[in-house]
Amino acid sequence: MIPITAEYLVTAISGIVAFALLALGVLVYISDRKSLNNRLFLTLSLFTVFWIVAVLLVVWLTDYEMKTLASRSVFGIASLITFCIYHFSYHFPIKNNFKERLPLVLFSSLAMFAASTFTPWVVVVVEKSAAGFDKNVYGSGYYVFAVYFAAFVALSFYTLYSKMRSLGEMEAVQTKFILFGITVASVLAFTTNAILPRLTNSLYVTLFGPSMTLFFLAPTAYAVLRHHIFNLKVIGSEFLTFIIWAFILLRVLISNNLEEFLGNILLLIAVGFFGALLIRSVIKEVNQRERVERLASDLESANKKLEGLDTARREFLSFASHQLKTPMTIIKGYATLASDPNYLNSPDKMKQIVGKINESTDQMYRLISNFLDARAIEEGKITYIFKPMDIVKLTSSLVEEFKPYAARKGLQLALDCALPSLTVNADETKFRQVIQNLIDNAIKYTEKGWVKVNLEKGDSQLVLSVADSGIGIPAEVKGHLFGQFV
Known part of the structure; x- marks a missing residue:
């Protein structure tokens, strides 16, 4: 009978996690086979399962050449996982509005994968430590990999976060789940598989890394499946029927x-x-x-x-x-x-x-x-037609149009403008309405005195104002000035 040690227990948990991740990936994929997000999630799940297998091989293999290859593969597969996370974050739940640099990201990930897996750049060799534990002897690429991993996780986080404002309520909640998963899983997995093995000179702590991936994949699977919950009932019934049918078919054959x-x-x-x-x-x-x-x-x-x-x-x-x-x-x-x-x-x-x-x-x-x-x-449904227009000429003509109206009320209407002409790009009809309303209101609410229209050009703006000697606007009305029927 095999003794139940901590290593065996953690290995068993890692195997269960790998199976759960594979099941999650397949379940998400078959819920909508045409969805790019679902295909990316399945790919991410498969790479994560391969990574877990590599971690287990590092601990349980007895041949040190094979251990070294497995340890290098842990870092190599991790570089592909970071690419999948970034690619998934770019497309989920909608594509980002900035240009995707997929070829550059893919090339850098493949280069990091090749350098980490097939060369002693990150891991030189696996050997016994003075305390009797297996340990990695790290190469100069270890720190480059650490920066690469952190940069891609941060880029994935930013890619998702930048879409938050343009998403609906449900999609925003989904994205928050994934942001939480990326942050927690990345920090914990990197700590257990890159930092702690170097600090403790022992590879056994890497066994805790696989279980950390659930912090990312479980919330992500929930977020992806959120809109397809009814389809899962069909998938579940088909799967259950198939299992029973396969079992009975086996009974027929034997x-x-x-x-x-x-x-x-x-x-x-x-x-x-x-x-x-x-x-x-x-x-x-x-x-x-x-x-x-x-x-x-x-x-x-x-x-x-x-x-x-x-x-x-x-x-x-x-x-x-x-x-x-x-x-x-x-x-x-x-x-x-x-x-x-x-x-x-x-x-x-x-x-x-x-x-x-x-x-x-x-x-x-x-x-x-x-x-x-x-x-x-x-x-x-409002439309604007912008075209060059002389704002001085328009304002002057409107003042002349309103002068008879002002004169009948005994008011003096004048234009104060030192500019001979000034061309602006605007909708002349809408601009005319605005000036008409300002002058009309000023005359309407002024019983005696004057109304003055001022047009002046500042450093980077044009200011048009209408002043009068009327009753003014009460303080309690100013807060509702742009409401209807005020």
Whole structure:
């Protein structure tokens, strides 16, 4: 009977970990064979299993030449694992928006693999220490490998972290799992397989390294499988049916007599039939649940659109009652005056009435245009047409347009601008609306005095301001200045 020592126990745990990692890799892969992330994860799992085997060979081989080759392979395979981690982090859950330097990364990983595995650059030889333990005699490449490993782990961490802001809530949670796994597993694995063996002059501590990989692969597998949990039910039922079918087929092949053979054949047919029904029912359940999820998602999207339409309806009604009532009242009043015989026989009075109606109509047009533009901005449908325009000429023409309106209120409207002309790249229509609104509000809320439009060029910016001698803006309103209907 083999004595149960600590080495045997840790070796058994390492074997279980290797099998678990292989199962995780296969499970992730078969959940979606077309997914690049899943294929990369399977590759990473396989390399990790090879690395665990190399670690176990270093401890249990008795031939020191083979031990040396196995110890070198530990570092060589680790360099390929770092490449897989980086490649996986670049594509999971979406590709990074910066250019991937895959050929350079792959070349450096293969070069490090070859140098570590087939030369004494990192590990010169494995030999007995003075204390009787096996130890590595390290070469000059040991420190280069340490820097290489740390750099690639840091690059993988940064690659994942840089995508966090552009991810959805679920994908961000998945990425956090992987970031945690990369950090913990890399630090622990490097400590147990590169630092502690050098400090203790013993290779037995490397046996603890394989179990550290679970800190990365388990959270990563969970993150990858998160969106495919229903498919796993189908895979599980297929796998279970296959195992039972294979076991009964084996019984058929080793039957001792005809009666046992026929009985096993009938059992095999029955298991195949009911297994097919099981798989079919599971697939049907999965499809129904996925269909329900899609319908629920569509319904939620439709509800949001309806809520948006309802909000738009209420805003428009509020807008109509709040903003359009005043100019419409003015138009109605002057239209009533226009039917008075005293005004019909006076061209000057009729001209004044038509001017007032025209002003109110222009005000209504600007209000409606502003409202529609606000809705377009909220819905992300606003478009801008940028082209060169003379900002001085535009501002001057708008001031001239508003001077009759200001004069009728007894206000002095002036433009303060020392620039003869200045060309800027802007949307002239939108810019015109902004200046119109500023001047219109200044005149509207100023009972007497003046309104001044100032246009000046700073070091790196153009400043347009409108000042007036009106009532100003109350302090309690300033915080809501850019809200609707303020």
